Amino acid sequence: MARYRASVSERQARAVSMSAALSMWVERSGDRMPGTQAELRLAAPDRMRLRLFAAFGTALDVGLRGDSLRAYVPSWKRSLRLDAASESLGIDAPADRMVRAFSATWQPPEEAWNRAAWSESLLRVTWKEDDDSVRVAIGADGLPSWAEVVMGEGTVLRVRYRGWDHGSGGAWPSHVELVDNTHDVRVTCRATQIRFASRPDEERLAVRWPPGTTPVTLAELRAALGRLGFL
């Protein structure tokens, strides 16, 4: 428990400003989509930006900040702006959850540790966050093996930590798998060139688009991403 807390505290401090190159693969209903290169930026507690690259520039640029989402598809000159993303996405605090998922900074409240139990060599800790239930399974090394968010309506988001980078001193998740069982989607991310800074780079966290960009709905963006093979 002490090792887990110490490592989470260390990652929380680093997640204030982290960037990494990602290789990503999406698997939908067992079918693997083509992989893509991306850049991930985190600014804990609740800001992030993910840019997926095409051969000659950005294919998709997505930013989360609190409960707002911005997405921009440069090649189509289309953009999406959601100011209440949790309602549209069906996930409470989407930015906060995604930052915690990518930085492995799941922080159980004090009382949850009292109910923690060992199972299959993992210490399992469960707690409630509003209507959701959060579980984290911790290995003997003090690192999370997986975390799970069970949302009110039954959707389960599972994050598996399959590899860690120790190049910068502490452990940082370098091989992360996100699984949405409800939609049968699995996203595998491998991070390289992991870098930390003392403060967030505000300019590089912002998703912007030029004048003349056509706004689209979330449904239209999803359809477009489906055609591109991202979803």
Add this chain to the structure above:
Amino acid sequence: MIRGGALVALLAVFGVTPSFAASTPLTSVSTLMKKLEASGRGEVTMTQTVISEGETLRADRGKLSLEPPDRMRVDFKSGERVTMRADGGEWMQPSLRQLLILRPEQAQAVVSTWRAFLDGGRDSYRETARGSRKYRLIPISPDESSADSIEVELGTDRLPRRLQLWIGDQRWWLTLSSWAFAKPKGATAFTLRAPSGYSVFEWP
């Protein structure tokens, strides 16, 4: 992703086709077109930089090969390769250990843009001289896959030396050196095969 305007614009700027003679050529690429028509193949060393809001998204070196009327190949130093033909194309990505197959209709979409440019010439792009060897091209009927504008700078040999494309907020910068022309190698030189251990995907 192939719809990214830069690739389309690259084909558009460098294209050449026998039917070209019937149209009015753009001054900025007329020397290149003549040389490609005469030899059948052109190669050039390229440096590519993609910039957005002052941030460099990509910086690569490589070689660009062209064979009229519809073949293009880019070999990046990183090992990444892209080929395009009328009957399809491939994109090899060693970092992802995958080969993406471009279907003929997808390649045709790109090639048709190329041909529209070539057949249209001045009917497709408004060309403005911005100095003795600099030209700006603006698509007359822009669509979502076209560059907003293209700037072509020629060397003393009248061959393209620098290209800048603006696509939305992205600026795509290409520096070209050591143009060489030779006999064409044919379609097999523009076809990629997946090495052992690579995943092969149809382009979505």
